[in-house]
Amino acid sequence: MIKNKQVGTKLKVPAIRKNKTTVYHPTEKNKILREQIALWRETPTFISKSSRGNGKQPELISFRILVPEITDTTYLTHALYYYPAKFIPQVVRYCLTEYSRENSWVVDPFAGSATVGLEAMLCRRNAILLDLNPLLNHIVPLKMTIKQAELNKFDLAHLLDALRQSTLRFYPDWSNLAYWYPPEILDVLSRYWGWQKQLPPSTYALIIEAALVKVSKQFSYAEHKAPKLFKSKTKLAEMETKLGEDWKAQLDETLYSTAFDICARVQQLAPLIAHCQNQVVAYGGVDSSDFHFTVEDELDCVITSPPYLQAQEYIRTAKLDLYWLGHSEEEIKRLGKLEIPYRKADQIIETPTINSIKARLARIDLSNLLDAYFCYTLRALENTMKKLRKGGRACVFVGNPKVDGIEVETWRIVSEYFLDRGFAFEHVFEDRIKNRQLFGGRKNKNPDGMKSEFLVVLSKQKN
Numbered sequence: 001m002i003k004n005k006q007v008g009t010k011l012k013v014p015a016i017r018k019n020k021t022t023v024y025h026p027t028e029k030n031k032i033l034r035e036q037i038a039l040w041r042e043t044p045t046f047i048s049k050s051s052r053g054n055g056k057q058p059e060l061i062s063f064r065i066l067v068p069e070i071t072d073t074t075y076l077t078h079a080l081y082y083y084p085a086k087f088i089p090q091v092v093r094y095c096l097t098e099y100s101r102e103n104s105w106v107v108d109p110f111a112g113s114a115t116v117g118l119e120a121m122l123c124r125r126n127a128i129l130l131d132l133n134p135l136l137n138h139i140v141p142l143k144m145t146i147k148q149a150e151l152n153k154f155d156l157a158h159l160l161d162a163l164r165q166s167t168l169r170f171y172p173d174w175s176n177l178a179y180w181y182p183p184e185i186l187d188v189l190s191r192y193w194g195w196q197k198q199l200p201p202s203t204y205a206l207i208i209e210a211a212l213v214k215v216s217k218q219f220s221y222a223e224h225k226a227p228k229l230f231k232s233k234t235k236l237a238e239m240e241t242k243l244g245e246d247w248k249a250q251l252d253e254t255l256y257s258t259a260f261d262i263c264a265r266v267q268q269l270a271p272l273i274a275h276c277q278n279q280v281v282a283y284g285g286v287d288s289s290d291f292h293f294t295v296e297d298e299l300d301c302v303i304t305s306p307p308y309l310q311a312q313e314y315i316r317t318a319k320l321d322l323y324w325l326g327h328s329e330e331e332i333k334r335l336g337k338l339e340i341p342y343r344k345a346d347q348i349i350e351t352p353t354i355n356s357i358k359a360r361l362a363r364i365d366l367s368n369l370l371d372a373y374f375c376y377t378l379r380a381l382e383n384t385m386k387k388l389r390k391g392g393r394a395c396v397f398v399g400n401p402k403v404d405g406i407e408v409e410t411w412r413i414v415s416e417y418f419l420d421r422g423f424a425f426e427h428v429f430e431d432r433i434k435n436r437q438l439f440g441g442r443k444n445k446n447p448d449g450m451k452s453e454f455l456v457v458l459s460k461q462k463n
């Protein structure tokens with residue numbers, strides 16, 4: 001069963017696979033170890049083998065190698081919606097199989113595009129997803145939809161043909177709309193959206209919605225491959241050229257091909273989640289540092305990647321999508337103010353590492369940024385981690401960004417904070433950033449100057 005609290009959808013989900021996902025067969029494990037060792041030899045900065053396994057220092061691994069069954073980070077429905085700084089699914093799969101049991105519950109308080117939700121479903125776990133960004137509520141019903149059996153490409157094509165004849169209208173509640181669209185494109189999009197919005201709920205309606213979101217960004221003045229909403233000179237020039245060509249045919253072609261691609265991916269998912277009785281409960285549009293939820297059964301694991309310190313501005317990035325999806329200017333403004341780390345800290349968190357960084361920081365604004373970041377990030381983690389069962393794990397995936405040239409060892413700060421709150425340190429893994437697609441198609445090899453990301457694993461000592 002998938003429940004989406006904000007939009008109130010309830011979908012019955014047939015099963016996936018019976019057995020726990022097997023990541024390691026004995027021979028496979030040996031192969032992985034050989035590859036890991038080769039990696040060590042190749043990279044002189046890797047920690048020495050003798051310091052491995054004591055858990056106190058990062059162990060250099062590659063989740064892509066550790067989880068070889070996932071060969072494409074966008075497989076199945078993982079990339080239906082554009083979302084910046086997504087988890088690579090290998091990290092999530094690793095945490096699920098290592099640290100949670102079949103049919104248990106996992107929580108992601110910074111769920112973004114619901115990577116944890118889909119992986120949980122595929123591994124037969126239940127998931128609770130929280131995120132400030134209400135886009136989560138639109139992503140979840142499609143990403144994990146179970147009504148694939150009814151789908152066929154011809155019906156979808158008929159619906160799209162009907163949409164093109166639409167005389168209905170929908171205009172987003174946004175005073176600045178004309179800034180982002182040439183009038184002729186806005187006219188067409190408003191008709192297409194008007195038609196989509198009168199469709200009764202169905203998987204087709206969700207597919208068309210997701211395809212329209214993509215097209216509406218691509219045919220706007222907004223740089224659609226960037227993590228922030230802005231007009232770029234290249235995009236302006238691109239749109240000028242488009243307007244001189246048969247832009248309408250291009251728009252329709254993008255709409256049809258995107259919708260068909262989504263449809264095929266949703267159909268591929270069908271046999272994998274057939275008969276699955278697990279649940280994914282999504283709460284989009286909530287502040288995880290101040291949101292109370294209940295877990296129906298034992299909570300085995302928190303698996304999450306908090307926002308970066310030099311924040312991404314997720315709400316602003318998704319603004320165009322959110323307006324077309326029917327969210328109001330007022331709601332988006334309100335949510336933007338709750339985004340980490342833009343709020344002033346109402347409590348100063350101290351740990352040895354935070355204190356030592358702050359002692360070296362000359363700029364007060366950066367010191368305040370650190371306070372705000374750790375105040376709300378740690379509070380959101382604590383809010384979910386307190387619900388873990390005894391022995392349950394928190395798997396937190398973070399970077400080590402720099403502020404004013406000083407490295408902020410986020411994994412260490414998270415550990416220090418929770419060691420004082422009933423958790424034991426279990427492990428920290430270092431994963432070199434390769435092609436993490438932070439910004440859509442653009443491959444950013446070194447976001448925020450970071451070369452690695454870290455997965456810190458803590459275990460709860462008592463209830």
Ligand SMILES: C[S@@+](CC[C@H](N)C(=O)[O-])C[C@H]1O[C@@H](n2cnc3c(N)ncnc32)[C@H](O)[C@@H]1O
Pocket residue numbers: 083084085086087088109110111112113114115116130131132133286287288289304305306307308314315338339340376380
């Ligand atoms: C690194 S992204 C998570 C991406 C996610 N792991 C995925 O695979 O798509 C961090 C998320 O934190 C969310 N966020 C920022 N401030 C928040 C808050 N106060 N409460 C809940 N979520 C917040 C952002 O909306 C963003 O989706």
